[in-house]
Amino acid sequence: MNIAETLLNLWNTSGFAKIFAEFLTGGWQNLVMILIGCVLLYLAIVKKFEPLLLCGIAFGCILTNLPGAGLYNQELWTNFMTEGHEAYHSYGTILKEGGLLDFFYIGVKTSIYPCLIFMGVGAMTDFGPLLSNPKSLLLGAAAQLGVFAAFLGAVALGFTGPQAASIGIIGGADGPTAIFLTSQLAPELLGAIAVAAYSYMALIPMIQPPFMKLLTTPEMRKVKMEQTRTVSKAEKIVFPIVVTIFVALLLPDTAPLIGCLMLGNLFKETGVTDRLSDTAQNALMNIVTVLLSTSVGATMVGSNFLTGQTLKIVVLGVAAFILSTCGGLVAGVVMYKLTKGKVNPLIGSAGVSAVPMAARVANKEGQKANPSNYLLMHAMGPNVAGVIGSAIAAGFLLSVFGG
Amino acid sequence: MFFNTLSDTIGFGEAGITAALGYAVVFFGLILLMFVVVLVGKSFTASAKKPAPVTEAPKETPAPATAPGSAGQLKLHNVEPKTAAMLMAIVANKMNKPINELRFISIKEVTE
Numbered sequence: 001m002n003i004a005e006t007l008l009n010l011w012n013t014s015g016f017a018k019i020f021a022e023f024l025t026g027g028w029q030n031l032v033m034i035l036i037g038c039v040l041l042y043l044a045i046v047k048k049f050e051p052l053l054l055c056g057i058a059f060g061c062i063l064t065n066l067p068g069a070g071l072y073n074q075e076l077w078t079n080f081m082t083e084g085h086e087a088y089h090s091y092g093t094i095l096k097e098g099g100l101l102d103f104f105y106i107g108v109k110t111s112i113y114p115c116l117i118f119m120g121v122g123a124m125t126d127f128g129p130l131l132s133n134p135k136s137l138l139l140g141a142a143a144q145l146g147v148f149a150a151f152l153g154a155v156a157l158g159f160t161g162p163q164a165a166s167i168g169i170i171g172g173a174d175g176p177t178a179i180f181l182t183s184q185l186a187p188e189l190l191g192a193i194a195v196a197a198y199s200y201m202a203l204i205p206m207i208q209p210p211f212m213k214l215l216t217t218p219e220m221r222k223v224k225m226e227q228t229r230t231v232s233k234a235e236k237i238v239f240p241i242v243v244t245i246f247v248a249l250l251l252p253d254t255a256p257l258i259g260c261l262m263l264g265n266l267f268k269e270t271g272v273t274d275r276l277s278d279t280a281q282n283a284l285m286n287i288v289t290v291l292l293s294t295s296v297g298a299t300m301v302g303s304n305f306l307t308g309q310t311l312k313i314v315v316l317g318v319a320a321f322i323l324s325t326c327g328g329l330v331a332g333v334v335m336y337k338l339t340k341g342k343v344n345p346l347i348g349s350a351g352v353s354a355v356p357m358a359a360r361v362a363n364k365e366g367q368k369a370n371p372s373n374y375l376l377m378h379a380m381g382p383n384v385a386g387v388i389g390s391a392i393a394a395g396f397l398l399s400v401f402g403g
Numbered sequence: 404m405f406f407n408t409l410s411d412t413i414g415f416g417e418a419g420i421t422a423a424l425g426y427a428v429v430f431f432g433l434i435l436l437m438f439v440v441v442l443v444g445k446s447f448t449a450s451a452k453k454p455a456p457v458t459e460a461p462k463e464t465p466a467p468a469t470a471p472g473s474a475g476q477l478k479l480h481n482v483e484p485k486t487a488a489m490l491m492a493i494v495a496n497k498m499n500k501p502i503n504e505l506r507f508i509s510i511k512e513v514t515e
Contacts, residue, residue: 130440131440131444134437134440134441134444135437137433137434137436137437137440138430138433138434138437140433141429141430141432141433141434142430144426144429145426147425147426148422148423148425148426149422151418151421151422151425152415152418152419152422155413155414155415155418156415156418160412160413161412161413161418161421164413164418227485229448231444232447232451234447235443235444235447238443238447239440239443242439242440242443243436246435246436246439247432247436250432250435251428251432372512385433388433388436389429389433392428392429392432392433393425393429396424396425396428396429397425400421400425
């Protein structure tokens with residue numbers, strides 16, 4: 001055995017050699033992406049920015065940019081999406097030639113992960129506040145303003161229709177919905193959109209309050225809301241069934257998301273499927289979160305991510321969040337006027353669906369104006385309405401651009 | 404309006420119409436859903452309000468067991484009954500005790 005030759009072979013097959021050999025043709029991008037992955041890990045671990053998801057996304061980003069590891073192969077997915085290519089829509093090719101993260105990513109591409117996450121979200125969500133105050137649905141609808149405004153902005157900045165639709169959905173403040181739509185319409189933007197969506201969701205306590213103060217008066221923020229009626233168990237059981245049938249008939253493209261959300265909720269409410277509810281909320285949710293976050297992180301390949309498009313997405317994403325917040329607040333102010341001061345307009349900001357963060361922010365701002373004000377349950381209504389609203393918005397965009 | 408390929412470019416005017424239509428669809432869907440929820444809620448409330456069928460009470464039924472203790476005579480100072488009830492329920496829940504085994508003397512709002 002020639003020791004020197006073996007060592008040389010080892011060096012030549014190492015990622016270090018690849019980085020140096022291909023430094024100018026892409027190696028530097030790998031290094032920058034590994035650095036970005038480390039920054040995201042810092043934000044997740046130290047700053048607690050959506051750590052359950054951002055941790056996996058950041059680590060997936062690092063893994064996918066390790067030269068020579070072959071965990072994720074961008075070119076396989078490009079071929080998968082290229083009409084006329086022999087590997088077009090061929091999962092067989094992916095399974096034969098792909099790496100570990102390619103296998104994980106199949107769950108994103110087939111929309112399995114976002115739907116299963118929605119099932120867990122449904123199992124954790126109490127729709128009682130929405131049922132006791134159905135007008136909350138209007139606030140949830142108004143808070144989708146940012147989705148369509150950002151869509152327009154993205155078109156103005158030169159994105160294609162499907163890409164603009166995927167960027168717009170960041171304004172829905174709903175990670176699984178954003179991943180669901182983007183994986184269908186603009187998979188090349190998935191990494192940037194997922195990171196933007198989850199980062200801004202973590203920043204909601206910083207993004208929303210200035211606009212809450214801007215669009216409401218201290219008098220409005222002080223309003224104490226009446227306690228709403230008690231919702232019966234039977235009503236809570238019927239609700240997911242009715243919503244699934246109604247929304248899926250209205251917009252069939254929303255059926256996977258709404259169906260899973262409501263199935264999870266039905267498990268929670270029936271009282272006879274506690275084990276399934278528990279699994280959906282905990283074990284299943286955790287497993288899918290691991291797979292989803294790492295595979296989304298894997299799409300953050302340097303050549304795809306380090307472009308001007310990513311910067312535009314970051315800007316459009318924050319604009320979408322702000323406009324959605326403003327849409328909900330304006331609707332809240334209208335309700336305040338129409339009800340002669342019975343509705344605290346702050347709950348409108350919870351119409352962006354980041355559950356329950358947005359509702360907590362509304363509650364906190366309400367308490368700043370009036371320490372004896374408890375808006376949390378009132379804000380949960382628009383909050384969960386926002387989940388349904390963003391799913392409907394995604395369904396609409398998918399039906400328009402999905403082909 | 405419907406685009407067939409994933410590489411479709413779209414004009415700003417067309418995008419404006421799509422955005423307006425999309426926002427309208429979200430409102431339309433959620434307003435319809437609101438009416439459905441209201442109808443379902445009303446039907447449940449109505450059925451709950453219906454008087455229970457009159458059944459002859461069994462004779463000489465033993466009196467129900469009295470609860471050991473009660474919440475007691477409660478004095479409220481600047482506190483609404485609803486808020487007081489909520490506080491009592493929270494305390495009972497935190498202590499893992501039935502509310503009628505606790506004795507509340509008074510509840511007072513502390514202002515700075």
